[in-house]
Amino acid sequence: GEKITPSVKDMGSCEIFPQSVAHHPNGRVFAVCGDGEYVIYTAQALRNKSFGSALDFAWSTEGHYATRDASGKVAVFHDFKEAFAFKPPFAAEEIFGGDLLAVRSSDFVCFYDWAEYRLVRRIDVTPRTIIWSLSGEFAVLVCPDSFFVLKYDKTTVAAALAAGQVDEEDGVEDAFDLLQEVNEKITSGYWVSESFVYTTVSQRLQCLTAGQTETLAHMDGNFYLLGYFEENGKLYLVNKELELVTYVLNLAFVNYQAATVRKDIATAEQLFEEIPEELHNRVARFLEHQGQPERALEITRDPDHKYDLAMGLGKFHLAADIIEATDPASTSGSTIGTKWKSLGDAALEQGDFTLARKCFTEAKDMSALFLMSTANGDAKTLKATAEQARAEGKYNIAVTSYLLLSDLNACLDVLVEAGRLPEAGFFARTYCPSQLKRIVTLWKEDLKKVNEQVAASLADPTEHAELFPDYELSVQAEALCAKKRSKPIPAKQYTSVRDMLEMQIVDEMKSNPNFEKEFLGLGGAAAPAPAAAQPPP
Numbered sequence: 001g002e003k004i005t006p007s008v009k010d011m012g013s014c015e016i017f018p019q020s021v022a023h024h025p026n027g028r029v030f031a032v033c034g035d036g037e038y039v040i041y042t043a044q045a046l047r048n049k050s051f052g053s054a055l056d057f058a059w060s061t062e063g064h065y066a067t068r069d070a071s072g073k074v075a076v077f078h079d080f081k082e083a084f085a086f087k088p089p090f091a092a093e094e095i096f097g098g099d100l101l102a103v104r105s106s107d108f109v110c111f112y113d114w115a116e117y118r119l120v121r122r123i124d125v126t127p128r129t130i131i132w133s134l135s136g137e138f139a140v141l142v143c144p145d146s147f148f149v150l151k152y153d154k155t156t157v158a159a160a161l162a163a164g165q166v167d168e169e170d171g172v173e174d175a176f177d178l179l180q181e182v183n184e185k186i187t188s189g190y191w192v193s194e195s196f197v198y199t200t201v202s203q204r205l206q207c208l209t210a211g212q213t214e215t216l217a218h219m220d221g222n223f224y225l226l227g228y229f230e231e232n233g234k235l236y237l238v239n240k241e242l243e244l245v246t247y248v249l250n251l252a253f254v255n256y257q258a259a260t261v262r263k264d265i266a267t268a269e270q271l272f273e274e275i276p277e278e279l280h281n282r283v284a285r286f287l288e289h290q291g292q293p294e295r296a297l298e299i300t301r302d303p304d305h306k307y308d309l310a311m312g313l314g315k316f317h318l319a320a321d322i323i324e325a326t327d328p329a330s331t332s333g334s335t336i337g338t339k340w341k342s343l344g345d346a347a348l349e350q351g352d353f354t355l356a357r358k359c360f361t362e363a364k365d366m367s368a369l370f371l372m373s374t375a376n377g378d379a380k381t382l383k384a385t386a387e388q389a390r391a392e393g394k395y396n397i398a399v400t401s402y403l404l405l406s407d408l409n410a411c412l413d414v415l416v417e418a419g420r421l422p423e424a425g426f427f428a429r430t431y432c433p434s435q436l437k438r439i440v441t442l443w444k445e446d447l448k449k450v451n452e453q454v455a456a457s458l459a460d461p462t463e464h465a466e467l468f469p470d471y472e473l474s475v476q477a478e479a480l481c482a483k484k485r486s487k488p489i490p491a492k493q494y495t496s497v498r499d500m501l502e503m504q505i506v507d508e509m510k511s512n513p514n515f516e517k518e519f520l521g522l523g524g525a526a527a528p529a530p531a532a533a534q535p536p537p
Contacts, residue, residue, distance in 0.1 A: 058097030098132035133191035194258035
């Protein structure tokens, strides 16, 4: 990615004003076209090799070339001698080289055989350039706002031409297969094996392999691809200021992708041994895209990717191990918590309650733990949830959990800790009348900070007994209920004790001298906390 400014050597002057330059496939000669003429020069000595009249010039992969003149005639040259010429039955606007000779009109492009004037295929797009792979198996038609990736079937074309089964207008129907259309404006491109590398107008260097696009680099300015050296595995690019940059593209990785797409497993495994370990994460993502998540999971070294793959494959315990092995220093706590939460949801959906409970505990998801505890009737976990929620400041869950556990004093303490003193006062009046004096005192002290007159209006049962009828009985009822709760009642006895839930204990104590004995004997064990007394209106 570092810019290099090479030294420039002046090789001489051109005999015409150059408008385009086309290099021979072997690089020994090149053609300059402009002013309605072309000149072919040797690359090293800049000696004139051939010349003629032409508006366009194009090389074939075998070293033949074609020209288009002002009249629209296309001439094909073999060994620098004209082999044949033809005038297409349409207005030719541009020609392109490669494995086939392409002639573009304003509405379509026609591909012809280099050997003789035979139409191979007509395609209804208007490319501004065509880029062939070195094998001649693939071609990219670059249009103004997108490009098309085609696969050329040489065998089918040869058979059709030999049999004379060629449509005069459209050519051989199965000559090309459309592999992909990419809505991207590109400025240059080059084939490396079966991968198409290209630069975009947004200054990105990207690689397209088997339908998957990967960004290789974000470039500083507009650069254009020159080519690829297999010896050092580097792509070479240049800008208009003649500054060079290089980027590494591992050929073994590219060939591995191609072999995988062909489903040549043996070759792919051999090539994988040549791929450096730092590229294994890219290999894994490619395999995931190819529908091989199991193999991707074996290869990837990225904990986040490995976690996603394990989740997708339903390997939840492996996903848990991956999270536990994650270095907290390299990942934010919220990210780890989110992973535990997602894993817990998935485990819960699959009925793995043990793992789900562990995940929600690690994620500190009090709501989920509360749901699981109450659904399972798990008092031990519910108590732990209440304590953790209390420590985390999630007072609503803590109060509800303690209430379900019949730990009324803990409910009251949580309300006090939360600063919910009015709620604590009414809770104490209903369930814990023995604590009422303490709560009212705290409430008064807190209220004095706002309005002393309002604070003075709060009544204390010890000082204003007339405002709290049956207060002593309600304290006795509280003790009686606490004694009853000391021995939980089995769920199977619910039908025999459910009437106790609606029982007015203070009224029963006043009317029935033997109520305490009878009450403690109901169900053979304790009941949930009933109301000790109704709060005053």
